[in-house]
Amino acid sequence: MSSTEATPAAAPPKGPETSKAPEEQSLATAQVDGAAPTQNGSALQEPEADVEVTLADMQQDPNNPLFSAKSFEELNLKEELLKGIKNMGFRKPSKIQEKALPLLLMNPPTNMIAQSQSGTGKTAAFSLNILSRIDLSILAPQAFVLAPSRELARQILGVITHMGQFMEGLVTMAAIPDTTKRNQKYDAHVLVGTPGTAMDSIRRRAIDTKHMKILVLDEADNMLDQQGLGEQCTRVKSMLPRNIQTVLFSATFPVHVIEYARMFAPSANVLTLKHEELTIEGIKQLYIDIDKDTDKYATLLKFYGLMEQASSIIFVRTRQTAEQLEKRMVAEGHKVAQLSGALDGAERDRIIDQFRSGQAKVLITTNVLARGIDVQTVTMVINYDVPTMANGRDADPETYLHRIGRTGRFGRVGVALTFVHDQQSWKQLNDIAQYFKTELEPVDTNDWDAVEELIKGIITSARAGKSTEEMARMHH
């Protein structure tokens, strides 16, 4: 979409979605959980070598967020951590890892606020700091990572556990709602959880805070900004030792949050990016102009065949839309899964695990999964509803960026397709494009074959581990 003021060729009728329930809340009720996470075992289907060549090319380009001048060895990490990183298949650090790690590892420990594009390896950056600093001889919580959803908390726990697999005696635990483990005691070195459970568990002394030395907020802008979450995070921090190292990471830090972030993490080293630096080149951003709201469903079905070929996520605004869409698609014989905050924890775990393993290919969800979820096989993201602020009227550029960032992870390619169906949704998407100074390409609905070819081409390239540059070369 061009960044100039534009209106759709044919003025679409007004009348957005009928049921406008409040924006999805990512946090469920606060109960305790120690469920083991599943690893992100989503390997691409192409030969390893192909991906490596592509990634190596990108890591040579100083303007690429995956670029690094250094190796992991030069970052002064412990031997067992280097082994862990190797075991994860990481060869070289990304830009954020290279820049953040020396600052994070400094002594005395210094707070940090760090921003880097989606899918560029922020998790490994803060996890390496945690694993470098904990004392294995003390079996008490020393680091706490908080994330906005149980799915993200479980994922981060999986990364830390994987990375620390050669640290003998390391114990990691999740602090997320679990009705089966109400009186859980947290005897672990590292905890990863959601703020509500963290707060309750500290209050009832299930978490010993005496040895705690690092607090990480992942998706920090969301954690500090969102009503409820912000309050809980502040409470948690107030119950931890005063001199704790506070680390805030996100792909986005809107201006109105950064001030609060600086108070939350005083005297922090700050690594930030400009709006226009945030979009990922590997994600092809498309939009489709639909005549009316009621045609959205039929349009979605046209993409079903493509969605099934790789893993895809369909984002909707409300839980109700998610449920309705799932019912309708399943009734018509399509295989789809659905995850929203309306489901209980065990059900959510089952569904996200099925999606990670590739058992479920098409996932309908709300903003609950907009942030952080890393499933490398996701090649297509559909914004069935344009992301908006809680008022349903104003565009939400940050959420747009996070949603589309579920594809195009660490140098991979992907497609993000946004549906617009009336003047309001058109304006919202236009506002988003302007905010990031990016162009979205229209999908030509008069030529479905061409659309299919375009998307198929990207999916095939994603499977072959091709980068955007290579694709551009192929098309010329």
Ligand SMILES: Nc1ncnc2c1ncn2[C@@H]1O[C@H](COP(=O)(O)OP(=O)(O)OP(=O)(O)O)[C@@H](O)[C@H]1O
């Ligand atoms: N140095 C590296 N080499 C190769 N792969 C890496 C490296 N660092 C991270 N990755 C992989 O990149 C993917 C994205 O990493 P991660 O989930 O940490 O991204 P992120 O920056 O936190 O993104 P988001 O903003 O969406 O949360 C993961 O699959 C991770 O395993």
